[in-house]
Amino acid sequence: MNSNDEAPTTPPGTAGFNVREFARTAHGSHRGRLDLASLAEEPLDTDSLRLVRALRDMERTTLHRVRDLLVTATHKDARVTAFLTTWMFERYWIADALDAVLDASPAAHGLPSSAGPARRVLAERRERRGPIRRSLIANITGTQIVAEHVTTSLVDEWITQAAYRRLPGVSPAMASIIGPVVEIKQRHIHFLAEEAELRLGRSARARRITRRALRRSAWPLGSVDRSRHERTFFERQVFGDQSGRAEAARIRAMVAALPGIGPGVASTVESRLLP
Template sequence: MNSKNDTTTAPPDSAGFDVREFARTAHGNHRGTLDLDSLADEPLDAESVRLVRALRDMERTTLHRVRDLLVTATHKDARVTAFLTTWMFEKFWIADALDAVLDASPAARDLPASAGPARRVWAERRERRGPVLRSLAANFTGTQIVAEHVTTGLVDEWITQAAYRRLAGVSCAMASIIDPVVEIKHRHIRFLAAEAERRLGYSARARRITNRALRHSAWPLGSVDRAEHERTFFERHVFGDQSGRAEARRIRAMVAALPGIRPGVASTVESRLLP
């Protein structure tokens, strides 16, 4: 008879995060509250604007990510799919707010093109699977793939939060725009962290699947399709200096603290953030 840690059924729902309240209080259009006039007094430099564009593009990939998730067994989990619906809505409007920042920033007109050849890394090959191949592979994984999805989503949120904090530190004007975004994302992290903890703690198979996914993922999620020079810029600008390396170490420690995540896997995540 299988032990609890070997079962392929989902763990019982944990109390704490109220998904219905999350949906009821979802944050939509931010343009009416953005203090864009202050950017005229404290204009963003070219590198900060480039980071805004990178984050805007990352937030815009949410629809594609949700598509890939919902061709797997994740779509059968009502709690997670309810979260994903509101999560996708909030990230759409975060991307729209970043668009407004770009429109208000003269330096955005001189940004280098974001298109270009993608980085080719053998370890990231599974990330290049399309939705059909993902679905076929997920059929062999079953419901434990939900643990992979919430955990990789959590790590991705930790990484993008580091980038948002970097932006908020540029100026008071930028902090007034970014701080509310970070607060919105704190709720995303609360849900994903709670789900990752309970699912990884419940199933040894979920831990094996998730360790493999963390080891092979391109960070931030979706980077496998981005131009090499844009990935290098993000790594250098967010994690390239002393404070950035400290952020990468902090992320490694948080990954390593998750149930059943091997130290070597956490170190791999850290190393792939660094330029």
């Protein structure tokens, strides 16, 4: 292992993103600002409501994701841990806002069940390990696991942001609801992108670990536990048409531009987004 791999877990010169200010200005409940009355006049169609439900479920998984991250060496990094605490708080309230949209939409009660058998993909078997086994393996990896965590979370945020951008186009009533959500998530992306650039840029081992995780992950993160028909729906709804394929190509370009990741891994990520 070279000297770069022994570097301290907190990157030097991280003045760009102010984590303390991020925590101070965290966004809580959105219900008082939601224009839910407009949804009665311009109701969402079934597919859009199904996408809202999928996004709500993704935001709700944050607590479990943070739990899995903090049983690894990531918990030793005070800067990342401080971010994750506020990130989890803000995603909880985003999920609550999406719950309000579903509650205000009578058609949401007739959505098909999200339950069903999971998709079985050999490359995703790593994600099916139990939390204890994942923790043991991650702790053997050491502090370089932080690069994997911030980078995969960054890619996940890019993907969910692409999904959110589909909603204002299907109903003008959603623009006032989704606009603030996208702005909140842009702060998350700012932090994660900054950390990914720093950590990947200084360690060859971190780059190897992260490339492997990007190739093997189910997207969006947590999809490994969702039913195969819900995963297929998300892929078709977000990335299935011409504009969706353009979004997938944009994500591929951003992944490829990360230090040491390259076009091969980026193309694998893109291929797993497309239906």
